[in-house]
Amino acid sequence: MSSERLLQNTHLDKSSYIPLYIQVRDILKELINSGKLQPGDQIPSENELSTEYNISRMTVRQASQELIREGYISIKRGEGTFVNAASHTQMLLKLEGFSSEMAKLGYRNHSRVLNIEMVEAFDSFGMAYTGLGKEPGEALVRICRVRYVEETPFAIETSFLPLDIGQGLLNPRMADDASLYNYIEKDLHIRLSRADHVIQPGLADQEIANLLEIAKGSPVLNLHGTTFSMNNQPVEYLEGIYRGDKYELKVVITK
Amino acid sequence: MSSERLLQNTHLDKSSYIPLYIQVRDILKELINSGKLQPGDQIPSENELSTEYNISRMTVRQASQELIREGYISIKRGEGTFVNAASHTQMLLKLEGFSSEMAKLGYRNHSRVLNIEMVEAFDSFGMAYTGLGKEPGEALVRICRVRYVEETPFAIETSFLPLDIGQGLLNPRMADDASLYNYIEKDLHIRLSRADHVIQPGLADQEIANLLEIAKGSPVLNLHGTTFSMNNQPVEYLEGIYRGDKYELKVVITK
DNA sequence: TATGATAACATGTCTAGACAAGTAGATCAA
DNA sequence: TTGATCTACTTGTCTAGACATGTTATCATA
Structure with missing residues (x-):
């Protein structure tokens, strides 16, 4: 389980007003942006994440769906979830500005x-x-x-x-x-x-x-x-x- | 409940290999495309749909999320779910071709x-x-x-x-x-x-x-x-x- | 007449499971 | 060696609830 090293120093604040799936999404996004997760890398499985953070698998999936929509990851059924190749392309349209x-x-x-x-x-x-x-x-x-x-x-x-x-x-x-x-x-x-x-x-x-x-x-x-x-x-x-x-x-x- | 009239002649096939949320999505999409649901119209609430089709509310929400992604509807929290204005715009990129x-x-x-x-x-x-x-x-x-x-x-x-x-x-x-x-x-x-x-x-x-x-x-x-x-x-x-x-x-x- | 509380109803988030189905690797048999 | 089978692990779909929170309309009160 290399995910233990990967996820150390990350944690969820269950009393926060920020939804849990947003917190998970942002943790994974940060791992990708910081290069700790490289394109092609497999991210921890839904079960690993739900166990690690003591949350439901559906909540983890909600985070994944967000990251798919934003183009960060893609999922291969039965196989795992993987980081997409970073694009050199400028996105005109990101709401982040x-x-x-x-x-x-x-x-x-x-x-x-x-x-x-x-x-x-x-x-x-x-x-x-x-x-x-x-x-x-x-x-x-x-x-x-x-x-x-x-x-x-x-x-x-x-x-x-x-x-x-x-x-x-x-x-x-x-x-x-x-x-x-x-x-x-x-x-x-x-x-x-x-x-x-x-x-x-x-x-x-x-x-x-x-x-x-x-x-x-x-x-x-x-x-x-x-x-x-x-x-x-x-x-x-x-x-x-x-x-x-x-x-x-x-x-x-x-x- | 005008939704009863609206949803008559629609039904789910629970034994189908097509997932329930896809079936719900396609029913709603068809109602919009056929004009039975007009832009600005409120679609039946998540509770109405889950009761009507005898499925879980989460499954209804999965269908809604799809329709949001495709631009058909938008949701106003606490208020309801509404049909978007049809766009005159050609979408270059629809996978439907x-x-x-x-x-x-x-x-x-x-x-x-x-x-x-x-x-x-x-x-x-x-x-x-x-x-x-x-x-x-x-x-x-x-x-x-x-x-x-x-x-x-x-x-x-x-x-x-x-x-x-x-x-x-x-x-x-x-x-x-x-x-x-x-x-x-x-x-x-x-x-x-x-x-x-x-x-x-x-x-x-x-x-x-x-x-x-x-x-x-x-x-x-x-x-x-x-x-x-x-x-x-x-x-x-x-x-x-x-x-x-x-x-x-x-x-x-x-x- | 205004205002404020409340009830009814909408969506948002989350749980703790279940079974289905796809993939990959190990194992076993020909 | 080759091929089939089994197994462990992955994601996909779905349930039947729960409580939180935003919106609207109504109704009682000052």
Whole structure:
């Protein structure tokens, strides 16, 4: 049982408000991210984990299902559960957000806020009003940012927020390197749950090309869609333009 | 309990080899696809379903989790489970495949096989060899198809198959409108499970532009990646080029 | 008329089992 | 040596509950 060594220094807090299956998921995720579990490695079996942590096997399975959805592991019935090969691919769409994602990969990244303002123009930003379920006449907060990795611009992101969520960012003005998702989750205590995004290929016009430091007419990915909170309230409408040469989109689909 | 009317004529076969949660999932999916459950409608609660079908609530929840993953429903804790708004968006990536997806939307679609042949050229198709886990020297079957919807070309798809899977398509030559996924699942009895795809924006060159009937330099989506069977064997390496003006990619992400 | 408690009902998490079925390795027989 | 069988171990499905917690509507109270 090499799992004993592997799992030492890990433990569950049964009195925590954090569900047990989330704790197990995060322990396994940490073992993978830290390299203690390498791609191809078999992770401890469901029985081993349920015995080790003194929890039900169904709870362990709940953790596994999460990790499958996130692409960390795959299961071979009758054989075991194995760590997937890490992907070099950037996931545009992780709800964890840009900063933590890039940091995990070891890249220094930062942002520049081009513009942050209150807007009240249904005609110009109809998609955002619709996406957030707001009526014409209501005010939104609009944030334009350029994302950099190691001094190279990667993306232009425009976020539209309902006034009650975004007004705290107007004064004082949101810092260049602040994380929007961190602000929403940590400061406002709104837990994010679901993002409903659409992606299309497109071409860079002159303004976009300048900001992203690419040639006019270069391929880009256009993304737009709404992010929802845990209780299904729309929290953000995002429009993103991503450099086609730097970004790719990885999707794992399970039937 | 309007659910009684809704669920009449539905039943589970407890002696079937098809798991109960799959049967429940498919009943609900059918109710949604047939329009008996409209977007925004509340579906019967977990307790109602478990009572109605005389199964455990956990089994009902397993069905719900599937439908959430597939984007059909969303759950509001304490409130209920609701049908999502249908998306007009084409999902590039559904494992069900192109034909059934388009048929569901009511479009007539067909394909044209440009080319189907055995290849043995690691140098030209290195990505495919790697994706399928094959060694140089092994033969693959390569299928080039153009996809049409209502006479408009939408996509060019090149599938690479291991010889044992693809050889049945060489002679007789695969029919223009045959479904590859149907062939693999129904004829070869290989159940597909997971697809690992990468998408990037690109530009159409002259050859692509001609086939897709668009201007050279128009934006396209390039996709490549491997599809795996239920027991994690690579089954297909797919390279697709999709018209940017017709296709968009919809992704629902759940944290 | 407001407000606050409460009840009914929804989903979220978790248990401690059960049996089924797929896989791999050991063992035994031809 | 080869092949079949057995066994131990894995994941898949399912049960019949339990208590926690979020939502809504109702109803009693100030």
